Amino acid sequence: MNTAPASITITDVTVYSGRQWLEGRDVVVTDGIVTAIEASRGTSALGDPKAGSVDGSGAYLIPGFVNTHTHIQQSLMRGIAEGTPLLEWLLAVAEESVLITPEKAYTATVAASLEALRSGTTTLVEHMWPHPSSEVHDAVIRGLHDTGIRALLGRGVGDRSDPTRKWGFDPRLLQPLGDVLDHTDQIMRDVAGSRIDAAVAVPNPRSLTPEGMAQVREFAQARGLTVSIHLLETQTDNMMCTEHTGMGAVDFLDANDFLWDRVLAVHCVELDDRGQKVLAERGVGVSYNPVSNMRLGSGVAPVPSFLEAGLAVGLGVDGAASNDTQDMLETLRTGAYVQRATRARADLLGFGAMIDIATGGANSALGLPPRSGGVSVGDAADLTMIRFERDFGCLPVRDPGASILTTGTRQIVDTVLVAGEVVIRDGHSTRVDEAELISALSA
Template identity: 60%
Template sequence: MTEPDLGRPSLGVSAPGGGRPAAITDVTVWTGTGWRERCDVVLADGVVTDLRDHRPGAAWAGEALDGSGGHLVPGFTNTHTHLQQSLCRGVGEGQPLLAWLLTVGEGMKAVTPRRAYVAAVAAALEGLLSGTTTLVEHAWPHRDDAVGRAVQEALDLVGVRAVLGIGVADRPDPTRRWGFEPSLMKPLDEVFAGVDELGRRTAGGRLTPALAVPNPRSLTPDGMKRVRAFAEERGLTAMIHLAETGTDDAMCREHAGVGAVELLAQSDFLWDRLLAVHCVEVDDAMIAALAAHDVAVAWNPVSNMRLGSGVAPVEKMLAAGVRVGIGVDGAASNDRQDMLETLRAGAYVQRATDRRADMFGHAEMLALACDGAAATLGQRVGAAAPGGVGVGRPADLTLVRFGRDFACLPVTDPGASLLTTGTPRIVDTVLVDGEVVVADGRSTRVDVEALTRELAALPPG
């Protein structure tokens, strides 16, 4: 575990020790197609190696975690967030997207490594406590490398798996309508060097570097070509906010004469390692282009509702063959990093839009939340059906106990209960890479009382 640099608060517990169980025993497992009761899940080297019928008294190579009475699902992948916005909760409430962006942008200009560290610990831990074992961080461009290093140290402390997107832009514009805030931009070569250094620093760990583009307006066509070439040479994911509202399309037509997706296509910036974030304002032609280039989408239902951006046409995207994952987005536009809340809200808003109650049930939502964007993020999923626990899947797992929250009881159907009533209170144990990082609903690595004191003492901004 990386210790924070001097000047950053010490937020780790004095003696971390969640352990690495050899098995989770006598647990009910979601396999992707159904619930398997009284199952022993065997773990080794951070991977699920076997699912067996429970054998009382079986000997294990190490300690076993008692899963009796619990339900085991894969950990969720939050395909989009902005960790530093955990210090911006409620900022810009009631403002439309562009005004909100400028308001939040002022806070981002004032960020320091210390604030970035505390914010990232808070946001990553909040997600972990709702069953998120992998998060995709879309960092804003920033001139100070120490800010990125602080975020990395925070993620190392919490123990979550992460795809850390380093912000990149090369078209300056302080209005952020046709470009990006110039004071935060660095030359592309410096950004690329920083990504390479991050990759060397984190090799073999739980963090994978990536490139994060604010939107199609913030990169020039030449910048797009260079970013894609760099990402492809290293097998990295790139991510970009796209069509969150009609602004992207309107600005691209005004300045480039074509819509946003067409501009990306002309610049050869649509490919299978691109994660397009939001995609609310996309028509059939735009969806077809994303599908044709195997681009994945990060769907952020709560954020889109909070900012009044609209409802993404997820059913159309899936029908066209677009891979869709689920994101929470940053706390300035969602307020919480709660994936269980996001699953419920996402299912409900799609049902309300289509006036159908028989869509986006728990099996489909778990598949999207666990594996929807896996290929684009370079994730392994093992042999199970999408969203299910199976042999070969990394031991990134969440054990829930519905009895931890009386409002989930009685349980008629575990999947229905998870989707319709689940809260972080039911999250009992979370494993990442086979390590128990949450036990009895509490972090095994972070001193939550110290974190709470630090957050309370920070000035707003």
Template identity: 60%
Template sequence: MVRMSCSVVVSDVTAYVAGPEGPGWVAGCDVVVRDGLITAIEAGAGVDSAPARPSTGPEAAAREPYSGLPRFDGGGGYLIPGFVNTHTHLQQSVLRGAGEGLPLLEWLHCVGEFTVAATPEQTYVAALAGGLELLRSGVTTVVEHMWPNPSEAVHDAALRALGELGIRVVFGRGLADRADTTRKWGMDPRLVQPLPDVFAHLAELDARLKDSRITTALAVPNPRCLTPEGMAAVREFADATGKTISIHLLETDTDEDMCRLHAARSAVDYLDAGGLLGPRTLAVHCVRVNAADREILAARGVCVSYNPLSNMRLGSGVAPIPEMLTAGIGVGLGVDGAASNDTQDMLLALRMGAYLQRAHHRRADLLPFADMLHLATRGAATALGTPAGPAGIAVGDRADLTLLRFDRDFACLPVRDPGATLLTTASPRVVDTVWVDGEPVIRDGRSTRIDERELVNRLNGMR
């Protein structure tokens, strides 16, 4: 899987630009992409009082002529940075509706049986379907959290699908070293394998995936699945390789209850004592974190993945996102797996992520468009090892971009405020084109790389 970097001029768009005065909508832009990087932004008049910007970045003054580059007519559409989905389980894309109405632990048992029985073919089709759904909702990067599985063929199947789609991936390889048939203080024994074997597999994957759009990470199911010795081994491997550690944390009270029962300390203290909390840790959910927990997470530089739709679907609660942001914790947005969310629609997660907090706090001014776009693009950047900064298109960034055409859906018209329209009414219907490394992997709402009709037939054959 070799990364393809492309060159193009995306012309006549209203772009959300990360300028010196802060991000803002700028009309009449030409965005120049060379070899997968944004090299110039030729800007026209601002929209909604955003100042006009001639060209963005010092490179613009010395740019070479770009008349020879292929041009893509944006047709007056709206160009934004591609979304970064900080958490999902793509194997669940063929399990929509599974365990409906069950609380988390019972739901996990239901979904877990599929994980044990999953074949490479099922995994391939699921990853292809879920990844395509993400792309069609404007996602250009996905953090995939695989459950532990000793089958290398299952991992290879997921990687093959993601490589074919062209999406950028942080591929979390699952691991655990505490076995427990109840899954309350450990992991299903059928899915546990020695940590040295997992690390060796990751090293092999890293060599194979070099120069592709896929990097690997460590995916820990929850604090209950690692012994203190296991945490030390994971920390050592992560430090040596610079990998992200993705871990479900305090989705419900189970982590807290079990850690206090078996380790005589809170879940956050248990991870902290094990050295598992740091700037490359991505803590998923964090619905039940209290003020003391937030203080520790902030001090260690941990980022959080906010998954509002699955938290609502499973009745887990409302993550204290404003409080985490106030504490200085980086927060990204996630859709979670399709068995707990039922879609991989990032635009829906964007909207519900704001609305859930507004309803809970009884404040209509919480998490407006600019804040939600930051969560959905740069909020967890430090944990993923990517550049932090404002949520806007900037010279020097990778050309991971999404073009929205609000005229594809009358529910979005008229466009009084592009940000408000995107947050409150946009759906995958308005996603026209998606570029990764400057390559159009979605055009006119469809994949440029795979046969969608064939995928539909394969999905129907799984009923």
């Protein structure tokens, strides 16, 4: 369902464009694309999306966030295994994942997507764990469609089983790799022409054999798909790969030609200088997940070093079992602050740098159009409109960018457009019965 009018104008808004704030602008959207940013004609009047108008007076417009990594089914697993190390936490999550039903998967998808939208996220990169049920995947697709969010849906793949998850993946969730790839083709057909694109999701370097890597690489490259893979969240990848192959994780992947410009490496907390150089040379993107890494005690990814090495870096919230929210504004702030704390520098990762990371930093690896410097003519109309007065804790506003970074909360997100359709208005979904969702989650 897409109820977006052919043309819509956000009137008299202050827009972040060309790395500056432009006051009193009309932002014109035609067929889901930003077609003009011009001096306001003062026609804000009714601000009725159905009539092709959104009143932006007193508001601030930024691009929608691209959450480069999440596990949406985990929105039913908040607080799970709190205070436990990664491998122990993974085993607890696995038990819940085995028990997922299509009904639960649908509810989890709607909850995670709506929570993301309400914090200004317009695109989700969903990293599904391998699962043999096509009905579960169908439920996820239906949930994404119903909320109106844009998404890359990563179908989980793996071909090495190990119940301990040290050198392989949970055998209860694996199925023949050929069947998985056939199902990925089916997903591509199912989502064609929608706001959802298919992708491939690899749990970690330990979950694919060299033969499996070759098969997945050939499949993904032939179809132009993104491959998302957890990499070096802790030293476990290095230790296990060295024990079984005599190589560290990056070398193991590289030796099997499993690093190219449509690979998104997630976390990379333990990625050393040499690994950064290899990933940069191969064009691999990185998903930075600061809140999740803190919650699980994994450490802090050296993002300034990544950027200096030429790596494309995007921002990720991760699943609600390790964050435990889908709040991109919280992650935006934390992502900057933790780098300043670990490097004892207050001048790192200000609003300009963080908004670029959070709205398009890894788009090259995701197959999405490039985006930096704010809203531009020609961009997809995936936009977030902010009203600081919705949260008095954000007032007064001296600098809109500084306020978004340092005080921004989900409360200030007033209106969100995806492909030119208003999917959040006055902080609430225009598509989902929120009372019904609350009832389903409480049950």
